[in-house]
Amino acid sequence: KAGVTQTPRYLIKTRGQQVTLSCSPISGHRSVSWYQQTPGQGLQFLFEYFSETQRNKGNFPGRFSGRQFSNSRSEMNVSTLELGDSALYLCASQSSYSYEQYFGPGTRLTVT
Amino acid sequence: TQLLEQSPQFLSIQEGENLTVYCNSSSVFSSLQWYRQEPGEGPVLLVTVVTGGEVKKLKRLTFQFGDARKDSSLHITAAQPGDTGLYLCAGLLSNDYKLSFGAGTTVTVRA
Numbered sequence: 001k002a003g004v005t006q007t008p009r010y011l012i013k014t015r016g017q018q019v020t021l022s023c024s025p026i027s028g029h030r031s032v033s034w035y036q037q038t039p040g041q042g043l044q045f046l047f048e049y050f051s052e053t054q055r056n057k058g059n060f061p062g063r064f065s066g067r068q069f070s071n072s073r074s075e076m077n078v079s080t081l082e083l084g085d086s087a088l089y090l091c092a093s094q095s096s097y098s099y100e101q102y103f104g105p106g107t108r109l110t111v112t
Numbered sequence: 113t114q115l116l117e118q119s120p121q122f123l124s125i126q127e128g129e130n131l132t133v134y135c136n137s138s139s140v141f142s143s144l145q146w147y148r149q150e151p152g153e154g155p156v157l158l159v160t161v162v163t164g165g166e167v168k169k170l171k172r173l174t175f176q177f178g179d180a181r182k183d184s185s186l187h188i189t190a191a192q193p194g195d196t197g198l199y200l201c202a203g204l205l206s207n208d209y210k211l212s213f214g215a216g217t218t219v220t221v222r223a
Contacts, residue, residue: 004154033210042114043155043200043213056210090154099143099204101211103154 002027004093004104012110018079021107025072025093031055032074033101034066037088049074078109086111115139116203116214124220128190133217135201136183142206144184146175149198149216158186191221 005024013019025032033056034046045058049068066076072093078085088108092101119134135144143162147155159168161177161184168175172195174187188195198218202211 035213042215045210045212048210058210092154098160099209099211100145100157100160101202102157103147105152106154108152 004091004102006089006091006104006107008107009105010108010110012112013081014112015081015083017081018077019081019109020075020077021089021091021109023074023076023091023093023104025074025091026095026102029093029095029102030072031094031096032068032072033092033094034074034076035090035092036060037090037106038086043090046076081111083111085109114215115212116201118199118201118214118217120217121215122218122220124222125191127192127221127223131188131191131219133186133199133201133219134183135185135203135214137203138182139203139205140181141203142181143204144177144181145202145204145211146184146186147200147202149200150196155198155200188219191219193221193223195219196221 007022031050033048036044047066048056052068063079068074088106090106092103094101117136145160146158149155159175164179164181166177172189176185198216200216201214
């Protein structure tokens with residue numbers, strides 16, 4: 001069974017731009033969660049989607065948004081990028097039968 | 113403030129030594145998971161514990177869930193360089209859908 005895939009793996013953007021990251025969960029998994037990981041803050045929860053609906057949301061500004069498609073693939077968007085948005089963005093998929101999460105390799109975003 | 117406090121933050125040991133990483137909270141969790149993350153990669157799930165007092169072994173790794181389900185520990189016996197990585201604990205509160213992660217313990221095993 002293929003694992004969680006994320007694209008792109010690396011991204012460099014300029015302040016003020018916007019960015020869209022993509023995540024394909026493990027086949028059959030309907031839940032996708034997004035996290036931001038930085039050296040100073042660790043893993044911070046952004047939001048979770050289940051069957052195309054946002055089920056949970058962390059404490060991030062409205063510049064961070066996401067969506068999930070009918071095939072469970074998910075995208076997250078960050079608008080008006082700030083230097084502090086530089087981080088590793090991880091997505092994790094979860095089956096409907098347990099709370100175990102399976103992470104993708106992440107997208108390394110650098111904002112200059 | 114982190115819901116889960118991990119200690120120590122950093123650990124550097126020689127190959128063959130033992131180590132223990134702790135994960136503590138004042139909250140009760142319905143389950144707790146341990147992950148290992150290598151640089152540039154996503155965390156990989158090692159184990160899930162759900163019952164107070166539960167002990168699980170994964171080769172040289174031993175995981176324990178506290179009796180009150182508020183804390184957990186990870187013990188590595190005879191550590192090897194391949195054990196190097198960031199160890200993260202994550203807990204699920206009984207009234208929540210999302211995992212809460214600790215800040216992690218960076219383990220370095222020197223050959």
